Amino acid sequence: RPEYKVVIMGGGGVGKSALTVRFIHQIFVSAYDPTIEDSYRRNLNVDGITVALEVLDTAGTEQFMSLSSLYVRSGDGFLLVFSLTLLDSVAELHTIWEQIQRIKETTHGTAAAARGGGAGARAGAMGEKLERPRVPVVLVGNKLDLQHERQVGREVAVNLSRSWGGVPYYETSARKEINVAAIFEDVVRQMIKA
Ligand code: GTP
Numbered sequence: 001r002p003e004y005k006v007v008i009m010g011g012g013g014v015g016k017s018a019l020t021v022r023f024i025h026q027i028f029v030s031a032y033d034p035t036i037e038d039s040y041r042r043n044l045n046v047d048g049i050t051v052a053l054e055v056l057d058t059a060g061t062e063q064f065m066s067l068s069s070l071y072v073r074s075g076d077g078f079l080l081v082f083s084l085t086l087l088d089s090v091a092e093l094h095t096i097w098e099q100i101q102r103i104k105e106t107t108h109g110t111a112a113a114a115r116g117g118g119a120g121a122r123a124g125a126m127g128e129k130l131e132r133p134r135v136p137v138v139l140v141g142n143k144l145d146l147q148h149e150r151q152v153g154r155e156v157a158v159n160l161s162r163s164w165g166g167v168p169y170y171e172t173s174a175r176k177e178i179n180v181a182a183i184f185e186d187v188v189r190q191m192i193k194a
């Protein structure tokens with residue numbers, strides 16, 4: 001059975017752990033306990049293919065960000081999470097995205113470019129350069145249930161996902177269990193194709 005590692009990244013308190021624990025254990029953690037690093041395993045069936053998934057839940061807090069290049073190197077796919085209730089949490093994803101592009105292009109840029117295929121065709125449809133290797137990424141706007149505290153409009157996130165070559169964007173709630181399975185399934189589908 002194929003094995004993939006998905007790394008959850010994004011600023012502090014955006015809900016990376018809540019989404020991970022909701023996906024792994026089907027419960028909502030309402031307390032905020034900042035993560036250092038947690039790893040989980042789960043099998044997931046997507047389109048009839050069962051994969052063994054390792055989920056690495058990382059720290060959003062600055063002091064642990066030095067580890068992020070290690071996480072990027074080790075990941076096959078990435079969930080980049082911000083909170084719909086905090087505009088600043090969108091900006092925090094830029095550095096992570098750039099780091100993913102830089103590291104994944106230098107480590108296996110030519111191999112990925114040679115693979116071309118579906119990812120390239122999709123990027124081409126978005127008007128992007130065809131030769132750019134596509135790393136499996138999903139952009140996630142979490143805390144959708146906190147409608148009255150919302151600071152990030154849907155169009156802001158959609159524009160960001162377009163500027164990244166059309167990565168899929170989902171709005172989620174770990175609390176109300178909205179789109180939690182969907183984000184993991186999407187990144188797994190991308191990893192299977194990559
Ligand atoms: P770090 O580990 O410090 O990087 O934070 P994190 O991104 O893992 O955030 P965490 O999952 O710990 O969530 C932070 C706080 O937000 C907690 O109190 C969660 O219960 C709350 N939270 C997370 N997701 C949601 C959500 O979808 N809705 C609501 N209402 N609260 C959420």
Ligand code: MG
Pocket residue numbers: 016017018033034035057058059060
């Ligand atoms: Mg956490």
